[in-house]
Amino acid sequence: MTLRRWIEDILQRFGKGEIRLDYAINELLKLPYEDIGIAKLDHHREIRKGIPEVIFGQDKTQEDLVRIAEGMLAKSHRFIATRLSREQIETLIQKFPQGKAYKSANIFWVSDKIELSGGTIAIITAGTSDYPVAEEALATLEFLGNPTKKILDVGVAGIHRLLSEIDDIRESAVAIVIAGMEGALPSVVAGLVDIPVIGVPTSVGYGASFGGISPLLTMLNSCSNGIAVVNIDNGFGAGYFAHLIARRT
Amino acid sequence: MTLRRWIEDILQRFGKGEIRLDYAINELLKLPYEDIGIAKLDHHREIRKGIPEVIFGQDKTQEDLVRIAEGMLAKSHRFIATRLSREQIETLIQKFPQGKAYKSANIFWVSDKIELSGGTIAIITAGTSDYPVAEEALATLEFLGNPTKKILDVGVAGIHRLLSEIDDIRESAVAIVIAGMEGALPSVVAGLVDIPVIGVPTSVGYGASFGGISPLLTMLNSCSNGIAVVNIDNGFGAGYFAHLIARRT
Amino acid sequence: MTLRRWIEDILQRFGKGEIRLDYAINELLKLPYEDIGIAKLDHHREIRKGIPEVIFGQDKTQEDLVRIAEGMLAKSHRFIATRLSREQIETLIQKFPQGKAYKSANIFWVSDKIELSGGTIAIITAGTSDYPVAEEALATLEFLGNPTKKILDVGVAGIHRLLSEIDDIRESAVAIVIAGMEGALPSVVAGLVDIPVIGVPTSVGYGASFGGISPLLTMLNSCSNGIAVVNIDNGFGAGYFAHLIARRT
Amino acid sequence: MTLRRWIEDILQRFGKGEIRLDYAINELLKLPYEDIGIAKLDHHREIRKGIPEVIFGQDKTQEDLVRIAEGMLAKSHRFIATRLSREQIETLIQKFPQGKAYKSANIFWVSDKIELSGGTIAIITAGTSDYPVAEEALATLEFLGNPTKKILDVGVAGIHRLLSEIDDIRESAVAIVIAGMEGALPSVVAGLVDIPVIGVPTSVGYGASFGGISPLLTMLNSCSNGIAVVNIDNGFGAGYFAHLIARRT
Amino acid sequence: MTLRRWIEDILQRFGKGEIRLDYAINELLKLPYEDIGIAKLDHHREIRKGIPEVIFGQDKTQEDLVRIAEGMLAKSHRFIATRLSREQIETLIQKFPQGKAYKSANIFWVSDKIELSGGTIAIITAGTSDYPVAEEALATLEFLGNPTKKILDVGVAGIHRLLSEIDDIRESAVAIVIAGMEGALPSVVAGLVDIPVIGVPTSVGYGASFGGISPLLTMLNSCSNGIAVVNIDNGFGAGYFAHLIARRT
Amino acid sequence: MTLRRWIEDILQRFGKGEIRLDYAINELLKLPYEDIGIAKLDHHREIRKGIPEVIFGQDKTQEDLVRIAEGMLAKSHRFIATRLSREQIETLIQKFPQGKAYKSANIFWVSDKIELSGGTIAIITAGTSDYPVAEEALATLEFLGNPTKKILDVGVAGIHRLLSEIDDIRESAVAIVIAGMEGALPSVVAGLVDIPVIGVPTSVGYGASFGGISPLLTMLNSCSNGIAVVNIDNGFGAGYFAHLIARRT
C-alpha cells in the first residue's frame, strides 16, 4: 500500500463520517507501528520494504531480544536477527525451535513461507577465512527466498581459479564478492562480467589491513566499473541489496 | 560472445587446419585488444561489459587523450571521457564537434546510437552544491541510454521536501542518492522505498567533512537496508552501476 | 503553526467540502515549499525554525546564488548567505545594496526587521587569528537580533587575561568560545562559569593541528562540564545554536 | 558568590585588620578547595557551576573511589560518579545504600535534595542498542532535578516513527538525540524543531563506524542548523549541558 | 611449465585427436587445481611460484585447517601454515608429528626435502621484543632452504652495536631488518650496505606507535636508498621475498 | 616579580590607604596587560617568561600586524614575529629598518639589547631541505641571545657524517635535531650523547610522509632515551625550549 493510498483511505473514512476529526489527525500523524516500550516495532516496514524490520542483536539484553522477536513473530509471522552472540543464538534456538541458526554468520531466523524466486545470486569469496561473511549473505538470501550459487576461495593470488568460473558468474543476476586483506577480487570480477558486483570488505588480515580499511578503500577506488560497496563484514547488507536487484530479474 | 565461445572458435579453426599452432597459441594468450603504445585499447570490453572502456582524463596529456579517443572512436564508434580538465574539454569539443560536453560534470562523450531502454533511474541530491556529481551520473546514463528523473535539493534539513517525492521514487527501478556534509539522505530514502539505493558521498562541506569522509562513513554505516556505496564524488560509477541494474528491469 | 494544526486545517476544509479529495491528498503529501528548479525554497522553515533557510554559498554559481537570494527575499523579506567567495560577496553587494557584508566572515545578509531580544551572548576568541570565525558568529547573531559581547585574544598562554573577564562572561546567557591550535580555551572557561559553552575549533595553526582536528578533539574530550562543540570554523552554526538558547532567557 | 565578591571580602577583612597580611595573601592565592592527598576536592565548584565535582570512575582504585566519595558527601551532601566498572558500582551500593545505581549507564549517585525544576528535556534514541547512553543522560538529569521525556527507537530507517513524535519534541526546552551507526537522527530532528539539539554519537555499530567516529562526523557536519555535539558515548556531558540550558527556561 | 607450454600441449593433443573439443575447452578454462569444497587447493602454484600455497591459519576452524593441510601434503608432500593460534599449533603437532613448530612465530611446517641453496640472508632485529617476527622469517626460510644469519638487538639507540656487524651484513645476499617503535634501523643499515634491505615494521611499542603505523611510515619514507617494505609483523612475507632474491645469487 | 609579590604589593598599598577598595579589587582581577582592541598585549609576559609575547603572523592583516608590533616595541623595546608571509616581511622591513629578517625562516625581529649567555645549542639537520626550520630555530636563539653551533646535512643515510661530529655535539648544552622523511636522526643522536635532544619533525618529503606525520611519530616512539618533540616545522618552539634549558647551564 503506497503512502498516497494510506492518506486517501483515512480522508475517505473521515469524509464519510466513519472516523472523527481527532482520530483522523492522530492516524495521519502516526503511521502504523506498535510501541512495546523498549522498541517501536515497524510492522509497516514489511509492506514498504519487502522485508520485516531486522533485529540487530549486538548490545541487546537476552530479555529485550526475545521480547522483540516474539512481537515481530506475532504480527509478521517471521523475523530475522543478526550480529548475535553465541549466548543469544542459544536462547533463540531454545525459544524458537522452528527457526534456523547459522553459527558462523551469527544469524537466526524464523519463517514458514519461503519460495525461491528471482535471479540467481553468486556469492564469491577470496579465501576460506572470509566464509563467515559469505554465510551471513547466504542466510539472508535464504530467508528472502533467492536462489544462490557459492564460488569460494578464488582470490587473486591464483587468478586462474577465478577465470574458470567466470561464465557461471556471468549468468547470475548479481554477484556478491567478499574479500579481506587487499580486497582486490571485486575489481577483477567486475572487469570480466557485465552484472552488478557488490563488494564486501572483511576484517580478515592483520597489521596494515586495519580491521578492514584496506579492502574497503580498495573496493571504493576500483578502476573497474560496476562495483558498489557495503560496510566491512556486512554480509547481511550485501545479501539484502542483492535481493532488491535480483527479484526484478 | 562468451569466453567459452571464443576458445571454442579458435579450437575449431585450429582443428580444421584454418589456423596454425603458433597462431592459435598466440590468440589464446592474447584476448582481443589493440596496442597503441601508450595505452592498450580494450575493444573486447564493449562485448564483455556493455560499455566501451572509459577514458579517465585526469593526469593525461592533451595528445594522449586525443589519440586514445580517436582509437576508440575508430573501432567502437563511440567513447566517453571523465574527470576532464577545462582545457581537455575544450580540446575534445574542437576535435569532436559531434560530441556532447557536460561542463559541471567534466564529462565529454561521442555516440550516435542512443536509444532509451530499461527502467527509470532517479537521481536525487541533498543540496544544490551536489549538482556537479549528479550531472556526472546523468551524463553517464544519457550515454548509456537510460531514462532518468531528477529530484534535487531534498536534503534532510527539510525532510518534508523528500516525503512528497517518495511515491515517485518508489516507481523507479533504482535510486542514485547524492549527498555531502553529513550524507544522511540515502539512509532516509532507503528507509522509505524498496528499490536499490546507490549512495554517492560528495566532497561538499568543510572542516570535519574531511573532503567527503564524513558522508562516506555515514552511508557505509547506514541503519537502513538496501544501500550500497561508491567512491566520493563518483557520479560516473553510480550511473554505470545503476545502468547495470536498470537495464534488466 | 504546528504540524498538527496544519493537518487539522486541511481535514476541516476537506470535511466542509471546501477542498476536494485529490487536493487534500496532495496537500498532505506536500508540506509548503516552492520549487524553482535548481533549488526547493523551504519557506516553511522560517515558521518551523525561526530563521529562513540559509544559503550555503560554497560551490554555487553566481547565477544560482542570485536567483535563490531573490526567491528568498520575495517571500521572507530577508536572507542570509554564508561561505561566500570574494566574487560572490561583490555580486551580492551590487545586487542588494541594502544588505550588510562581513568580509572576514564571508557572510552577507539582507533584513529590515531586526530588534534585539533575548540574553546576551559572549563571543570569546583565543587569538587574533581566530577573528574571522568570531565575525561569522557575530554576523549571524546580528541577523538574528541577539545582543552580543566580544572578548577577544584571551587564550590560555596568558590565563590572567581571561580571569579578569570571567565575571562578565558569567553574566551572559551563553558563551561561544573560539580557539585554534590546541583549542584549550573552552575547557578553562567552562571550568569557571555555569552557563552553556559552545566550543568552536578553528583551522588556525600548522603541522599537527591538521586543519582543526587538534582543537576539535580537545573540545570533545574536555574534562570540564558544560561544553558542546560545532564543526571546525563553523561560526555560523555556533551563532545559531547560541541564539536558540539565548532567546528563551 | 562571584570572584569579585570573594576578593572584596578578603580586602575588607584585611582593611579592618581582621586578618593579617600573610593570611590575606594566602587566601588570595588559594581559592577554596580541600586537599586530601590523592585528589583536590573542589568544593567551590558547586557554587561556581551548580553541580558538585563529578567523580570519573575509570582507572580509579576502589579505595580512592570510596575516599573521594566520602569526602564529597561530607561537604556537599551529595555526589555523582560516572564510568564505573561493575565492581565499583557494587562497592558504592554497599557503602552508600541510600544512593541510586544505574547499571546500564554505569552511574551511581547519592543526593537527598532533588526537586524538579526548569524546562523538560527530551531524550531521543535511534535504536534500542543506544539505550545505555540515554540512561547516562537520564541518570545525570535525575540527579540535577530536571523533568525528562524519553522517546526511544525512532531512527531514520523508519522516519514516520519520528514524525508522529515531533510535536512532543517541539514542546521541550532542549533535545538530546543519541545515535550510533550513521548517526543521522540529530540532523532530521533539528530540521523539524526550533529548540537546541545536542547530538550524542555512540559506539554502537561495527566495521566502518570505527567506534563512533562515523556518527561523530555526521553530527559535526550536519546540514541542519541548531546542533552541537558532545564526545562519543558521553551521555553525562549531554545531560549536564542540557541542564544548563533548561534550568533557565 | 610455462602458460604457453600448457596451452601448446592441449592444442597438440586436440590436433592429434587425443582429446575431444569439449574436454579441450574445459582444460583451457580450468588451469589445474583441485576443489575440496571449502578451499580450492592450488597445486599449480608450486610450479608457478616455487612454494606451495601457504595456509593462513587465522580465523580457520580446526577441522578446515587439518583438512587443507592433509590435502596439500598428499599432493605436494609438504606444507607451511602461518598465523596459527596456540590451539591450532597443538592440533598440527599431534596430527603431523614429523613437522616442525615455531611457537614464538606461530608457524608449523612439514617437509622432507630441504637442501640449503642460494645466498645467505641476514635477519636483523632492533630489539629483543621483535624476536617473534624474526622467527617467522627464519621459519619460512628454513622451510624454503635458505642459509640465514641472525644479528639480534642492534637498534639505533646504540648504533655502535650495528657498526661492528656491518661487514658481515654486506656479505649477505639480502637483509631482512625488523624493528618496532620508531623503526629507524632499516634506514641506517641501508645507508651502509649495497644489498637489498627488506624492512619489516613490528607492532612492538605503545602509545603513538599505533600498532606498527609508526615504524611502517618510517620505513616507507626512508631517506636511504635500497629499502622496500612489507606489512606490519609480516615476517613470513619478508622471508619469502628474500628467498626470491637470494636463490638467484 | 612573582605573583605573590604582586599581590603583597597591592595589599600593602591598600592597607596604607594609598589605593582605594575598588581600585585594589580591579588590580587583583586584572594582571597587567594592555588592551588595544584587536589584541591584548601581554607586557607582563616578559617578566613571567623571559621573552615578550611572540607575534604569530599567519592569518593576520598587514594593519593588525604593524599595530601589534608597534605596541610591543613601545613597551618592551623589542619584538619577534613568526610565520610571516613574504608580503608581511617586506612590510616589517620597511616599517622597522633596524630589525633583522630571516627569509627562509619567515621570521622578523627588532631588538637592541642582545648579549650572548648560557650554554651552546647545537642545531642539527638531516638534509639541506630541512634548512628553513633550522633557520627558524636559529633566528629565535639569536633574538634570545644564545650561542649556537650548526651541524647540517648529517642524516642517517650516511651515518659516518654524524659520527665525526658527535664529540662536538656532546659538548653542547642541548641539541635541536631537525629531520623530515623518516625522521630517524634524533634517535641516533640521542643514543650517542647525554644531553637533552629536542626533535623537530619537518614536512619535507612526499607520499606517506603525510606532511610530517611520519617523522613526528618516529620521534615520539624513539627507542633512545632523552628525546622530547615539538610540532611539525616548529623551529621557533624548539629554539625557545632549548633557550629555557641552556640559559641555566
Next chain:
Amino acid sequence: MTLRRWIEDILQRFGKGEIRLDYAINELLKLPYEDIGIAKLDHHREIRKGIPEVIFGQDKTQEDLVRIAEGMLAKSHRFIATRLSREQIETLIQKFPQGKAYKSANIFWVSDKIELSGGTIAIITAGTSDYPVAEEALATLEFLGNPTKKILDVGVAGIHRLLSEIDDIRESAVAIVIAGMEGALPSVVAGLVDIPVIGVPTSVGYGASFGGISPLLTMLNSCSNGIAVVNIDNGFGAGYFAHLIARRT
C-alpha cells in the same frame, strides 16, 4: 670517556706494539658491549648516557627478562625495567628482593648508590586517573637520584587549584605535566612559568580521546612557548628527559 679518547687509546697501544693489527681493527670495529645471545648488553651506555640501558619488559619472556637483568646487575650494579606485566614484577621481586617495585607504574629497579643531586623536578597531573604515568616518572627519577615535588589533580576544569601552586612550580628546574582527555594543562602551566615544561599525554579518557591522540595533539599544538612532548603514557621518557635538564642546574 669520549669516543675520541677511545680511539686515541687504541692507536697508542697499537703504536707501542702492545696490541696487534688484527686486535686493533676488531677493537675499532666493536665498541664495547657484551653479547649474551638473545640481547646485546650495552654496558658502554652508562658512560655515554649516564644511565644504564633500560630493560623494556613488554613482550619479553620471564626467562629472557631475568637473564638480561642479571647480566646488567653483574656489570653495572644496577638496572631499571619498565612496562612490566604483573607477573614480570612478581618474578623480579622474588629474584631481586633488594629492588624497589612500583605497581601502578609497572617499574622495578635495583640500585645501591642513589644520592640526590640536581634541581628539583615538579611532577604535575591533571586528574587522579593520570597517577600511574606520574608514578612512572617518579620511579625513574628516584632511580636517577633527582629531588621531586608532586602536584596532583590540578586540571583545567578548576584552574584556581593550579594558580595557588604556581610559585612552587616556578622554583623548580623543570616541570613534567601529565594530562589525558583534552590535555590542556601543559599549555596553561607553560603560560605562567619560565622553566621547561615536558608534556606527557595519557590514554585516560574514552571516545574521541582515541587512546591519547587528543591530548598528544593538544600538547604539540600548544600556543604557549616552552613545551616539548613525549609519547603517550611515557612517564619514563619524561622522567629521563627531565633528569638530563635538571642535573645541570
Next chain:
Amino acid sequence: MTLRRWIEDILQRFGKGEIRLDYAINELLKLPYEDIGIAKLDHHREIRKGIPEVIFGQDKTQEDLVRIAEGMLAKSHRFIATRLSREQIETLIQKFPQGKAYKSANIFWVSDKIELSGGTIAIITAGTSDYPVAEEALATLEFLGNPTKKILDVGVAGIHRLLSEIDDIRESAVAIVIAGMEGALPSVVAGLVDIPVIGVPTSVGYGASFGGISPLLTMLNSCSNGIAVVNIDNGFGAGYFAHLIARRT
C-alpha cells in the same frame, strides 16, 4: 673498499709512521666526505652503495642545487637529481647540456660511463596516468645501466591484457608494478610469477584514494607472496631497489 680495509689502511700507515697520531684519530673519526657548507657531499657513498648520493631537488634553491651538482660531478663524474621542479630542470639543462632530462619524471642526470649489465627489469603500469612514476623508475635504471622492458596499461579492469604478457614478465629478473586507485595489479602479477615484485602505489585517483593511501594499503596487505612496497609515487626508490636485485642475476 670495506670498512675493515679502511681502518686497516690507516692503522698500517700510522704503524709505519707515515701519518701522525692526531691525523689518524681524525681520519678514523671522519670517514671520507667533503663539506661544502650547505651540504656534506658523501663521495664515499659511491663505493659503499654503488650509486653516488642522490640529489633530492624538492625545496632546494636553484643556487644550492647547482652548487651540489657541480660538487658531485667534479668528484664522481656523474650525478642524478630527482623531484625537480620545472624551473630546476630548465636550470640543469642549461648548466649541464650533456645531461639527460625526463620531464614527466622530473629527473635529470649526467653520466658518461653507462654500460648495460645485470638481469632485465620489467616496468609494469596499471593505467596511462601512472606513466610519470614509471618514467621515474626508468630514468633511474638507465642511469644505473640496467636493461628494462616496459609493459604499460595492463590494469586489473581487463585482466586478459596482463595474462598475455605474463611469460615475458616471468623471464625478467624482477618486476616493478605501478598502480594507483585500488592498486591491485601487484597482487595479480605476484600470483602468477616467481620473481620478486616491487609494488609502487601512485597518487592517481580521487576521493577515497586519499593521495595514494588506498593502493599503498592494498599492496602491503597482498594475499600474494613475493611483494614488497616502496613509498607512494617513489619510482626512483623502486628502480634503485630493483637494480640491487638485478645486478646479481
